[in-house]
Amino acid sequence: MTATLIDGKAIAATLRADVAAAVTARTAAGHRAPCLAVVLVGDDPASAVYVRSKARACAEAGLRGLEHRLPATTTETDLLALVDALNTNDSVDGILVQLPLPPQCRADAVIARIDPAKDVDGFHPLNAGRLAAGLPGLVPCTPLGCLRLLTRTLGGIAGAEALVIGRSTIVGRPMASLLINESATVTIAHSRSRDLPALTARADIVIAAVGRPEMIRGPWLKPGATVIDVGINRVASGDGHKLVGDVAFAEAMEVAGAVTPVPGGVGPMTIACLLENTLTAATARAAT
Ligand SMILES: Nc1nc2c(c(=O)[nH]1)N[C@@H](CN(C=O)c1ccc(C(=O)N[C@@H](CCC(=O)O)C(=O)O)cc1)CN2
Numbered sequence: 496m497t498a499t500l501i502d503g504k505a506i507a508a509t510l511r512a513d514v515a516a517a518v519t520a521r522t523a524a525g526h527r528a529p530c531l532a533v534v535l536v537g538d539d540p541a542s543a544v545y546v547r548s549k550a551r552a553c554a555e556a557g558l559r560g561l562e563h564r565l566p567a568t569t570t571e572t573d574l575l576a577l578v579d580a581l582n583t584n585d586s587v588d589g590i591l592v593q594l595p596l597p598p599q600c601r602a603d604a605v606i607a608r609i610d611p612a613k614d615v616d617g618f619h620p621l622n623a624g625r626l627a628a629g630l631p632g633l634v635p636c637t638p639l640g641c642l643r644l645l646t647r648t649l650g651g652i653a654g655a656e657a658l659v660i661g662r663s664t665i666v667g668r669p670m671a672s673l674l675i676n677e678s679a680t681v682t683i684a685h686s687r688s689r690d691l692p693a694l695t696a697r698a699d700i701v702i703a704a705v706g707r708p709e710m711i712r713g714p715w716l717k718p719g720a721t722v723i724d725v726g727i728n729r730v731a732s733g734d735g736h737k738l739v740g741d742v743a744f745a746e747a748m749e750v751a752g753a754v755t756p757v758p759g760g761v762g763p764m765t766i767a768c769l770l771e772n773t774l775t776a777a778t779a780r781a782a783t
């Protein structure tokens with residue numbers, strides 16, 4: 496069996512075009528363009544690339560993007576003061592603080608300071624609680640992107656056995672809540688789970704978010720399963736490096752029904768869902 500490749504890049508492009516059309520309709524109706532403020536602290540090269548991609552994606556979809564670049568020596572107090580200023584700035588609809596932060600800035604404290612109505616990352620404890628309770632709110636972009644890929648690939652997922660491998664607050668836990676809210680039967684596994692191959696063997700849907708290169712092997716999978724690989728691992732290859740996921744891709748393609756590639760699977764959906772969340776936040780704020 497050769498699995499279908501789930502083209503995250505193409506599906507993300509469709510979602511971005513949908514957001515752009517909705518933004519055009521909003522501005523034609525007299526609203527200002529939704530505005531996203533992105534805060535980057537320090538000079539982590541990967542973070543700088545992601546922030547640039549977010550700014551470019553905003554511009555292409557007709558959103559206003561504001562970039563705040565702060566030095567690596569920024570104190571937590573100064574960062575919180577910037578968040579406060581963005582919270583009270585009425586022309587800002589979404590606030591995103593790029594992670595990771597330098598060690599002197601506690602991510603938990605910074606995230607908790609963001610106005611939950613502007614928390615387009617969906618990381619604020621209030622939004623996490625709303626998602627866990629099955630209430631509407633802003634949802635983390637990576638798991639939301641995974642759900643969009645699943646519904647595009649499978650249609651409904653009600654009743655499906657889903658295995659989420661990874662229990663982070665950014666991916667694993669919100670992913671499990673999203674799947675439960677769609678009436679899937681959900682198991683959460685993690686690094687201490689006893690028999691991962693046995694859990695994987697019964698899963699119709701596997702979401703791999705462990706951060707270990709190619710840990711999930713093809714023969715573990717249930718034939719025909721849908722595999723969503725959230726991992727982005729840089730590994731040595733020849734003289735340079737390459738990106739691999741948490742799933743052994745070539746092996747998975749032999750057994751699964753559909754598989755996301757790395758790169759070009761989940762990653763592009765994260766940024767498309769950020770645009771979607773910014774539009775959602777702007778629409779909800781305009782209605783209050
Ligand atoms: N505040 C946040 N910080 C971080 C988040 C986040 O959602 N909010 N997620 C990651 C970084 N990230 C977005 O910020 C992100 C990572 C990767 C991709 C992506 O498209 N990856 C490509 C491969 C890229 C490469 O070649 O290196 C892919 O998978 O195709 C998008 C966004 C941590 N921080």
Ligand SMILES: [Mg+2]
Nearest residue numbers: 759760761762
């Ligand atoms: Mg990917």
